[in-house]
Amino acid sequence: MEKIDCYIPETLQEALEILHREDVIILAGGSDLMVFHKNEPSLIPEFEKSVMIIRNLNELKGIRINSNGECEIGALCTSNEIAESTIVPWHLRQAASRMGAVGLRNSATIGGNIANASPKGDMPGPLYLLDARVKLTSLNGSREMLVSDFIIKFKSIDLKKDELITKIIIPYSERDFDYIFWHKVGTRKSNAISKITVGMALKFAEDEIVKDFRLSATSTGAKTNRNRDVENLLIGSKITEENISRVIEAFDQVISPRAMPVFRRESTKRMIRRFLSQCLLHPESRVIDTYDSYYVPGSPKPVFNI
Numbered sequence: 001m002e003k004i005d006c007y008i009p010e011t012l013q014e015a016l017e018i019l020h021r022e023d024v025i026i027l028a029g030g031s032d033l034m035v036f037h038k039n040e041p042s043l044i045p046e047f048e049k050s051v052m053i054i055r056n057l058n059e060l061k062g063i064r065i066n067s068n069g070e071c072e073i074g075a076l077c078t079s080n081e082i083a084e085s086t087i088v089p090w091h092l093r094q095a096a097s098r099m100g101a102v103g104l105r106n107s108a109t110i111g112g113n114i115a116n117a118s119p120k121g122d123m124p125g126p127l128y129l130l131d132a133r134v135k136l137t138s139l140n141g142s143r144e145m146l147v148s149d150f151i152i153k154f155k156s157i158d159l160k161k162d163e164l165i166t167k168i169i170i171p172y173s174e175r176d177f178d179y180i181f182w183h184k185v186g187t188r189k190s191n192a193i194s195k196i197t198v199g200m201a202l203k204f205a206e207d208e209i210v211k212d213f214r215l216s217a218t219s220t221g222a223k224t225n226r227n228r229d230v231e232n233l234l235i236g237s238k239i240t241e242e243n244i245s246r247v248i249e250a251f252d253q254v255i256s257p258r259a260m261p262v263f264r265r266e267s268t269k270r271m272i273r274r275f276l277s278q279c280l281l282h283p284e285s286r287v288i289d290t291y292d293s294y295y296v297p298g299s300p301k302p303v304f305n306i
């Protein structure tokens with residue numbers, strides 16, 4: 001086996017200098033990379049080039065509210081830290097709390113989940129929904145972009161060779177909406193890779209007119225789906241049977257489930273219908289609860305992680 005170098009920088013500056021001069025694999029929690037590079041049983045994983053373990057970078061840790069009232073999450077924050085935080089927006093807390101199982105959630109980081117760019121990844125759904133931005137830093141400075149632009153397609157991201165994801169910045173939270181919804185359909189309660197996950201948020205203006213409506217879904221194409229044209233079908237209008245059907249039909253054109261298309265399409269439709277028709281009833285609770293009838297009769301019934 002060829003020898004490779006392993007760097008463990010202690011500061012962001014040190015890490016950026018290594019990235020500037022070397023071609024390295026960035027390793028955060030390692031939960032994706034160790035599986036990707038796995039070897040025969042009892043043999044250590046095989047990496048094709050040098051590895052830089054970034055776990056010690058304090059600059060990439062911590063969750064805080066910035067001076068603009070936005071939630072800033074360090075790229076090294078784990079699923080458990082995010083799920084347990086009281087200042088992280090509700091949708092992201094739900095997603096983080098349903099990832100893998102307890103052990104996984106102690107190592108999987110938000111930076112790694114975004115950089116992995118899997119359409120089944122749980123965190124991009126809420127991040128798309130809430131217009132979250134990713135902060136990328138190199139020796140030349142920093143830039144920010146929407147997470148939905150950063151993830152280009154399946155396993156492809158807009159990250160330069162000398163850049164690190166340092167932060168995720170979320171400008172909206174559940175307090176900006178009257179009603180919220182998030183539901184992951186998996187085949188069991190833990191270690192369930194998403195079959196389909198839908199997040200929604202809605203705010204009314206006066207006279208029952210919809211002021212804001214957002215809808216994102218994972219596991220429905222080459223990357224997480226959110227489509228402004230679909231959302232605009234409802235914004236500025238009242239929720240009616242006809243409008244619900246128009247949203248469902250339009251979103252159906254956006255999603256492209258390769259496997260189990262009937263299951264994913266039908267489940268998505270049922271979740272959208274449930275959310276919008278519940279909003280119309282103005283329930284007391286901001287959270288529109290889920291129920292276990294989203295599966296398609298005839299297909300194997302999944303376990304719902306409610």
Ligand SMILES: Cc1cc2nc3c(=O)[nH]c(=O)nc-3n(C[C@H](O)[C@H](O)[C@H](O)COP(=O)(O)OP(=O)(O)OC[C@H]3O[C@@H](n4cnc5c(N)ncnc54)[C@H](O)[C@@H]3O)c2cc1C
Nearest residue numbers: 028029030031032033100108109111112113115121122165
């Ligand atoms: C058993 C198991 C169950 C899982 N269940 C789920 C699940 O339910 N939902 C889900 O979404 N995922 C799941 N995953 C996938 C994985 O845990 C997540 O994608 C995790 O968030 C990755 O984070 P990490 O820190 O471990 O990434 P790593 O493995 O360290 O890295 C992943 C990728 O991100 C890059 N990277 C990491 N940090 C940075 C950074 N700061 N800047 C630039 N690039 C960076 C790495 O170079 C690599 O390409 C599961 C994995 C396993 C093994």
